[in-house]
Amino acid sequence: MGFKINSIRNDFPVLSTKVNGKQLVYLDNGATTHKPMQVIDRISNYYMTENSNVHRASYNLSHIATDLFENSRKFIANFINAASYREIIFTKGTTESVNLVASGFSDIITEGDEIIITVMEHHSNFVPWQQLCKKNKATLRFLSVLKDGTIDLSELLAMINSKTKLISITHISNVLGTINPVKKISEIAHNNGVPVFVDGAQAIAHANVDVSEIDCDFYCFSGHKAYGPMGIGVLYGKEEWLNRLSPYQYGGEMISSVNFKSTTFNELPYKFEAGTPNVAGALGLERSLRYIQDIGLDNIFKYEDDLLQYATKKFENIKGVMIIGNAKSKIPVISLNIEGLHPYDIGILLDQMGIAIRTGNHCAQPLMEALELPGTLRVSMALYNTKEEIDLFADALMKAIDMLT
Amino acid sequence: MTIKEKSEAIVEEFAIFDDWMDKYAHLIELGKELPIIDEKYKDESHLISGCQSRVWLHADYVNDNVVYTADSDAVITKGIISLLIRVMSDANPSEIYSSDFTFIDDIGLSTHLSPTRANGLVSMVKQMKLYAKALYLRAEK
């Protein structure tokens, strides 16, 4: 199947919405993506014909729901090339996945230990480690971001030492679009006996995610940033690591047996899935990943890179506009700084013109502090965006700049 | 003029513009004209929390009336502040404290500002009222 933009756009009902009487131009895909009919239908079909609690009952409908749910897990394991379905934990999303692992590491991290993250992390891959370090009297260390929006591996080599207990890094920056060399980082970390956690929130829909190839110890992402539903996400962990961590929450399917004195926990992956899981979410996520797969990952990456190059050229030529983040290896996320103007002013005027982009610190306040910016204007594209939309945005931006200066 | 009269005048002033972009263009002009707050008040203690852009607010008590000065790093925010100041400044504290400032809704601005910004607006009005109350109480003593 080739890349047919018109038929793709027709799959997404929201794209025909009007805002203030104007056609919506949605360029905030870094925050969340829209959902194609295929995903929406999958979820409603589940509730209409297949709904039942999983893993619990002996009747037929429950078997069906359980099989569907477990098949989604296997599909996802296969999609990211995990060694086994036991390494796939369903969570609410990226944030919960990070918190789950940070909670497990609270038994491992002790006084004087070090955890390394980067300055470009989203708060979700920043605050859980900061709090863990605070609680366990450990030190959180930060790899800096260079002018072009990349990190320097020699800084990592210098920082890593016998006290380092974990490296956690975003696969792709939600502000700069930079694709980090996570495979190289895992190699360096493993040479020093240190495990690696990768935040894949921005990667799952825009880059190749192969956890065996990256060889990271943990990887996570959210369904809603990959054309799937909100409230579902994945934590991948190598079995040996997941076995070492204590459960995150207690109750439900994560339990194997309970008596008045003690409880034994279920095996992987159920040990980390307390309570009734988001079955419809899991099926919707499977459907969204199949949707991506049907179009073809390489077709998508090629199309998105074409959008990125087009938009970059276009924005570079607008007076007073500076692109923040110029890494060679980027997804179609472009942060802009407009000389002398506050991003909020521009965001409000763009909204009036029907353009949805994000302004502010993008949940990455430490990065803004490091860049010495009050915030940026972020244009984040997805497989359904077009060059016409980039043109509309650029025209609107020029109009807003004109009004404000 | 009373606060109510000043508010009505602003609603009328904005009613001239049919197009939203023109309303914003007017707001931006007002923002650019806003007299700047004395630099010494642009500190942490004069910052209003709850705004997405930074807003500094200061109040003085002159001839039994409250006089506000303010600034922001975003110009649309400055435009809104300038409207609030036009309505609230140079009024007596009890009038400020008992008034409700719905004129922003009446122009339609609050629905067009993002919810976080509308919250910023609420914080701004709240802070201005608190200043009025504090200055009044201090003068009473």
Ligand SMILES: Cc1ncc(COP(=O)(O)O)c(C=O)c1O
């Ligand atoms: C890099 C990155 N990490 C983590 C998150 C948090 O994802 P969620 O809100 O789905 O848990 C985001 C979302 O903006 C992100 O971009």
